[in-house]
Amino acid sequence: MTHRIPYPLLLIGLVLLAIAFGILSMLVGPGGGPTEISAMIARGDTDLAWMIVGEVRLPRTFLALMVGATLGLAGAALQGYLRNPLADPGVVGVSSAASLGAVLALYTGVSLAFPMALPLMGIAGAVLCALLLQGLAGRGAVLTLVLAGVAISSLCAALMSLALNFSPNPYAAAEIMFWLMGSVTDRSMDHVALAAPLMMIGWAMLLLVARSLDALSLGEEAAASLGVHTGRTRALVIGGTAISVGAATAISGGIGFIGLVVPHLLRHQVGHSPSKLLLASALGGATLLMAADVLVRVLPTGMELKLGVVTALVGAPFFLWLIFRARTEFES
Amino acid sequence: MKLEARNVSVAIPHAVTGAQIVNNASLSVSTGELVGLIGPNGAGKSTLLKAMLGLRPRDAGDILLDGADFLVQPPARRARNVAFLPQERHVEWRLPARDIVMLGRYPHRDRFGGATAEDRAAVTRALDAVDGHALVERPISVLSGGERTRILLARALAVEAPLLLADEPITALDPYHQLHVMEILRDRARAGSGILAVIHDLPLAARFMDRLILMHEGQIIADGPPTTVLTPENLSRAYRIEALTRENAGETFVLPWTRRT
Numbered sequence A: 001m002t003h004r005i006p007y008p009l010l011l012i013g014l015v016l017l018a019i020a021f022g023i024l025s026m027l028v029g030p031g032g033g034p035t036e037i038s039a040m041i042a043r044g045d046t047d048l049a050w051m052i053v054g055e056v057r058l059p060r061t062f063l064a065l066m067v068g069a070t071l072g073l074a075g076a077a078l079q080g081y082l083r084n085p086l087a088d089p090g091v092v093g094v095s096s097a098a099s100l101g102a103v104l105a106l107y108t109g110v111s112l113a114f115p116m117a118l119p120l121m122g123i124a125g126a127v128l129c130a131l132l133l134q135g136l137a138g139r140g141a142v143l144t145l146v147l148a149g150v151a152i153s154s155l156c157a158a159l160m161s162l163a164l165n166f167s168p169n170p171y172a173a174a175e176i177m178f179w180l181m182g183s184v185t186d187r188s189m190d191h192v193a194l195a196a197p198l199m200m201i202g203w204a205m206l207l208l209v210a211r212s213l214d215a216l217s218l219g220e221e222a223a224a225s226l227g228v229h230t231g232r233t234r235a236l237v238i239g240g241t242a243i244s245v246g247a248a249t250a251i252s253g254g255i256g257f258i259g260l261v262v263p264h265l266l267r268h269q270v271g272h273s274p275s276k277l278l279l280a281s282a283l284g285g286a287t288l289l290m291a292a293d294v295l296v297r298v299l300p301t302g303m304e305l306k307l308g309v310v311t312a313l314v315g316a317p318f319f320l321w322l323i324f325r326a327r328t329e330f331e332s
Numbered sequence B: 001m002k003l004e005a006r007n008v009s010v011a012i013p014h015a016v017t018g019a020q021i022v023n024n025a026s027l028s029v030s031t032g033e034l035v036g037l038i039g040p041n042g043a044g045k046s047t048l049l050k051a052m053l054g055l056r057p058r059d060a061g062d063i064l065l066d067g068a069d070f071l072v073q074p075p076a077r078r079a080r081n082v083a084f085l086p087q088e089r090h091v092e093w094r095l096p097a098r099d100i101v102m103l104g105r106y107p108h109r110d111r112f113g114g115a116t117a118e119d120r121a122a123v124t125r126a127l128d129a130v131d132g133h134a135l136v137e138r139p140i141s142v143l144s145g146g147e148r149t150r151i152l153l154a155r156a157l158a159v160e161a162p163l164l165l166a167d168e169p170i171t172a173l174d175p176y177h178q179l180h181v182m183e184i185l186r187d188r189a190r191a192g193s194g195i196l197a198v199i200h201d202l203p204l205a206a207r208f209m210d211r212l213i214l215m216h217e218g219q220i221i222a223d224g225p226p227t228t229v230l231t232p233e234n235l236s237r238a239y240r241i242e243a244l245t246r247e248n249a250g251e252t253f254v255l256p257w258t259r260r261t
Helices: A007-027 A034-042 A046-082 A094-108 A117-137 A142-165 A170-181 A189-208 A210-216 A220-225 A230-252 A258-270 A274-298 A307-331 B045-052 B075-081 B097-108 B117-130 B145-158 B175-190 B202-208 B232-239
Strands: B002-011 B020-030 B034-038 B060-065 B082-085 B163-167 B194-198 B211-216 B219-224 B241-248 B251-259
Touching (some): A034 A046, A046 A258, A046 A274, A094 A230, A117 A142, A142 A170, A220 B082, B002 B194, B020 B045, B020 B219, B034 B202, B075 B097, B117 B175, B175 B194, B202 B251, B219 B232, B232 B241, B232 B251
Parallel strands (some): B034 B194, B082 B163
Antiparallel strands (some): B002 B060, B211 B219, B241 B251
């Protein structure tokens, strides 16, 4: 058993790490590093410097921070609620539903006439999904919720394929494909302003269930006998995930593996406590996604890699390694 | 304090025949007594226990705590008065045993407040009762069945509710741990708790319990001191067995011996 960092120190460390990557994210990328930027300011070219730092990098840094925090937090909350280490925000179908909404905006061309239609329709998709889940599986076993989520996910995936199938021209199809890969590039502060309040509402809902998640590790009946409102807990988990992940996906597209991997990375450090894992995973997710977004900018790949591609490319093998290392733990 | 089930019925969900798992059952448990709920598999014991806790819906009947409707009270208040040890012994995550016991303080704590000195004292008392201090640092997943049961019992005791309902607390334990858990339950009852425990082990039930309640096909067919409940007629009717009744050092025990032919 490896050494554990005390919880307050862990949180402080994660905050410092997030700040460091946030600063790094403001300093690197196309347009120039710190030396070029200071040179621009020195020769009086402050408009250009502001455009690069304030209008290009600031929104994407904010979005990477908030989307990463959302995915980490929602992943930890769902793993705790479903008592399943393989759960992630995708498992309840919310991300697929948000993607479907956004894809429909692209497919119908509404997003050309009115750019904000894309995130708005994504959020609408996530909310519809949450209502459907609450209706189908608001009561009953946790398994019902997972099965309903899988069914909704599959349906949304099928409908997205249908949209691709019928897309009027290759450009429209390519646009949908690229959007689905997930990215925080070329987003404005308008996107931040739209998504941030929703994500924060979702975070608050998810953080409210922290102690109930601890009690739920004893099983649903024991938790209920301790005074946990099981119905309210489920509504908060579904609603909080839908609102925060829905808003995140609607802005950034599908970014996988953060919600799955981050809770695993930090679970041991918080002593396996589902409640302490929430805040730690939010900070860890924010840090990791900002780091990934810095990575796509500095990698000399010619064409910028999509953020979702990088998280999956790094996340999937890493997850395999985690499973390999934890085999003995699962088997015991 | 007294928890009472009055004319409780629970039907099998979605059954066309209206078959009942629990049929017009009435029982009570009061502080200071250790009561055993016995009966063959499928008699409705667990279902009745869960109905009394509001964990599954009833079709008829009332659950009363000191004469007032128990299930309309806020969940946290219910939890502070009646603790529950479920049959389920699985705990998700590798939580250290100390954290598991601390979960018993859930109904006493604010949503965001940390553990108070009183919470920690209650956890210590609960660990004293089950002799569990040596286990606190270990993850629950590496404990043996007996150790795990003791820690989960400590979790239920840490609630410090006047009443405790326990579903098969000694099932699947070795004789040493069965005796240990029965002694813990008896000590808690002597210290003033009221305990209602589902139990299958008739010799231990006869020895340790102050009172036994016998269920058969959803109905309560006997309720009283062990010697009056574990009669040959009752054992034959409910369990379809014949048993030996013996005495040792002034204690009566009943030993299942043959199936009724």
